[in-house]
Amino acid sequence: MIISKRAAARLPFLFLVPALLAATQALAQPAPEPASSFNPKQAVHAAHFLVAAAHPLAVEAGYGVLRRGGTAVDAAIAVQMVLNLVEPQSSGLGGGAFILHYAAAEAKLSSYDGRETAPAAARSHRFTGADGQPLKFLDAVVGGKSVGTPGVLRALELAHAKYGKLPWAELFQPAIRLAAEGFALSPRLHRLLELVRLPGRNQAMRHLYYREDDTPKPVGTLLKNPALADTLRKIAAQGANAFYEGEIARDIANAVKHAPNPGDLTTDDLAHYRALEREPVCSPYRVWKVCGMPPPSSGGIAVLQVLGLLQQLAPQALPADPIRATHLIVEAERLAYADRERYLADADFVPVPVAGLLAPEYLAARAAQVKADRSLGRAQPGSPPGAPLAELADDASPELPSTSHLAIVDAAGNAVAMTSSIEFAFGSQQMVHGFLLNNQLTDFSFLAEQDGKSVANRIEPGKRPRSSMAPTMVFDREGRLVLVLGSAGGSAIINHVLKTLVGALDRRLDIQQAIDLPNFGSRNGPTELERGTAAANWAEPLRALGHEVRLIDMTSGVHGIQRTRDGWVGGADPRREGVAKGD
Numbered sequence: 244m245i246i247s248k249r250a251a252a253r254l255p256f257l258f259l260v261p262a263l264l265a266a267t268q269a270l271a272q273p274a275p276e277p278a279s280s281f282n283p284k285q286a287v288h289a290a291h292f293l294v295a296a297a298h299p300l301a302v303e304a305g306y307g308v309l310r311r312g313g314t315a316v317d318a319a320i321a322v323q324m325v326l327n328l329v330e331p332q333s334s335g336l337g338g339g340a341f342i343l344h345y346a347a348a349e350a351k352l353s354s355y356d357g358r359e360t361a362p363a364a365a366r367s368h369r370f371t372g373a374d375g376q377p378l379k380f381l382d383a384v385v386g387g388k389s390v391g392t393p394g395v396l397r398a399l400e401l402a403h404a405k406y407g408k409l410p411w412a413e414l415f416q417p418a419i420r421l422a423a424e425g426f427a428l429s430p431r432l433h434r435l436l437e438l439v440r441l442p443g444r445n446q447a448m449r450h451l452y453y454r455e456d457d458t459p460k461p462v463g464t465l466l467k468n469p470a471l472a473d474t475l476r477k478i479a480a481q482g483a484n485a486f487y488e489g490e491i492a493r494d495i496a497n498a499v500k501h502a503p504n505p506g507d508l509t510t511d512d513l514a515h516y517r518a519l520e521r522e523p524v525c526s527p528y529r530v531w532k533v534c535g536m537p538p539p540s541s542g543g544i545a546v547l548q549v550l551g552l553l554q555q556l557a558p559q560a561l562p563a564d565p566i567r568a569t570h571l572i573v574e575a576e577r578l579a580y581a582d583r584e585r586y587l588a589d590a591d592f593v594p595v596p597v598a599g600l601l602a603p604e605y606l607a608a609r610a611a612q613v614k615a616d617r618s619l620g621r622a623q624p625g626s627p628p629g630a631p632l633a634e635l636a637d638d639a640s641p642e643l644p645s646t647s648h649l650a651i652v653d654a655a656g657n658a659v660a661m662t663s664s665i666e667f668a669f670g671s672q673q674m675v676h677g678f679l680l681n682n683q684l685t686d687f688s689f690l691a692e693q694d695g696k697s698v699a700n701r702i703e704p705g706k707r708p709r710s711s712m713a714p715t716m717v718f719d720r721e722g723r724l725v726l727v728l729g730s731a732g733g734s735a736i737i738n739h740v741l742k743t744l745v746g747a748l749d750r751r752l753d754i755q756q757a758i759d760l761p762n763f764g765s766r767n768g769p770t771e772l773e774r775g776t777a778a779a780n781w782a783e784p785l786r787a788l789g790h791e792v793r794l795i796d797m798t799s800g801v802h803g804i805q806r807t808r809d810g811w812v813g814g815a816d817p818r819r820e821g822v823a824k825g826d
Contacts, residue, residue: 281817286755289825290810294318295802296649297821301325304417306824315651315659316406317414320399322649324418327678329426332435332668333647337680339394340663341536342402343714345724347656356519357398358539358707359391359683364507367691367702377689385441386504389671389682395663397518400483415479422472425465431820433462435668444672471677487513491676498675526551526601532718538595541587542713545737547601548579555610561749566784573765574613576738577622580767585624588699589707599627618789622767646731650804652811660714662729683708711736731800738764739799754805755814762797773797
């Protein structure tokens with residue numbers, strides 16, 4: 244990998260893995276600024292339907308589906324297929340997704356789990372060396388060992404079977420056309436191709452994105468991906484089985500087996516993969532009901548825990564003073580992240596005390612630890628009702644922000660909040676049939692046990708790694724949908740979503756204003772403040788309260804939609820390339 248020390252110090256996903264920074268220092272050379280500059284966006288008002296996502300071409304595809312009378316699920320499929328092409332560093336066919344869906348006619352909220360699974364051959368020592376110590380991140384991520392069974396296509400198929408309206412094949416046409424005819428390589432994609440040049444990426448990826456001298460193709464280059472166009476044509480014609488069975492499945496398994504750092508994903512793993520419909524998690528916050536994803540995502544529970552703690556700490560309203568409000572939010576986040584590390588994992592494999600973690604009496608006891616004039620520092624996990632009798636150890640897994648979020652409301656009032664990911668930038672760096680394979684298995688704990696105690700998020704065959712993806716919907720007292728949102732950002736997704744929720748609900752900002760607010764938060768470590776924003780001015784007052792403060796770039800990727808008196812308003816994160824569009 245080639246990356247400058249200055250770029251590494253400012254690239255948010257590298258902050259999460261100190262070992263990655265150490266590993267790259269010897270290879271340092273000049274590199275461009277990372278893609279975290281602000282590109283101001285305007286709130287988009289619409290009377291009937293709206294879509295917000297991470298790239299204008301993807302939004303255009305979803306907008307076209309909605310104009311033709313398609314549902315929110317129909318539009319989500321079209322958007323995701325184009326994102327696979329134009330934002331390959333973040334999500335795609337080779338990754339996974341979590342989907343919240345609201346059916347307006349039934350007033351029913353559903354969630355679909357398309358998270359990757361560990362191969363049947365996976366064992367708990369997968370990411371430990373001969374000395375029993377965790378591998379360095381780069382030794383684990385690139386190649387085949389980190390690849391889990393992709394799930395995004397099965398999740399979309401499951402949602403479409405219930406809530407789709409337009410023909411499946413029709414929804415793939417925008418992505419097929421763009422893959423065949425080409426699209427302009429964007430500044431953000433170019434910068435990430437420059438920054439993330441890892442030894443071990445395969446020749447298909449090199450050929451598509453790089454020149455002969457191993458530098459990225461210039462901004463504006465017309466990128467064509469005929470291999471992906473062929474893949475999408477097969478899936479459009481034959482359904483998701485074209486991906487999970489036959490030639491594509493065989494080639495995925497072979498690529499994993501013969502990649503550097505070979506893995507053990509098989510055609511049987513692909514053939515047996517199933518997306519799951521799960522019960523969303525919901526809790527009250529002030530006059531609203533907030534809902535999110537259940538495990539194996541930690542995002543929904545952590546967001547609800549923080550909101551529940553804030554309700555305890557500031558029953559009427561958050562303080563108007565930004566320092567006092569930030570202090571309370573950050574302290575609540577510490578407590579939630581401490582519980583997340585101890586208890587959150589795939590609930591099909593380990594008992595997760597969901598009800599206990601969200602119980603008001605438990606949150607009241609946790610909130611009592613917060614002091615108005617002094618930071619907790621590092622919070623310890625609590626003992627929620629229903630916690631496993633056997634004591635668990637804390638997790639040891641890096642979670643990196645190659646993720647994308649889309650928000651859609653259709654003309655009938657149905658809505659989708661969908662967050663998808665391949666984990667690291669460009670995933671495992673292995674390209675098959677025009678798409679990149681994930682490295683999501685590195686979201687498992689690298690250690691199966693610590694001090695003789697099992698880690699809930701340890702690797703097991705067929706298990707889904709814990710995630711922080713947090714697609715979120717909010718409802719008012721009458722049960723009307725009022726917010727649809729989510730974010731990219733790795734383990735910081737929780738904090739990005741919380742900042743936006745607080746802005747929209749407590750501060751009564753429109754969704755674009757709430758997204759524009761400075762990012763900040765704590766993952767039960769330093770208090771992180773977004774460099775170059777008003778949050779940087781909070782550093783010294785927070786240090787006076789005992790916070791260890793770091794100023795970093797925080798390229799969130801929040802996209803959201805909010806109900807108004809006249810319809811809807813959409814917002815896109817100014818830190819990325821996305822937009823909102825509707826009628």
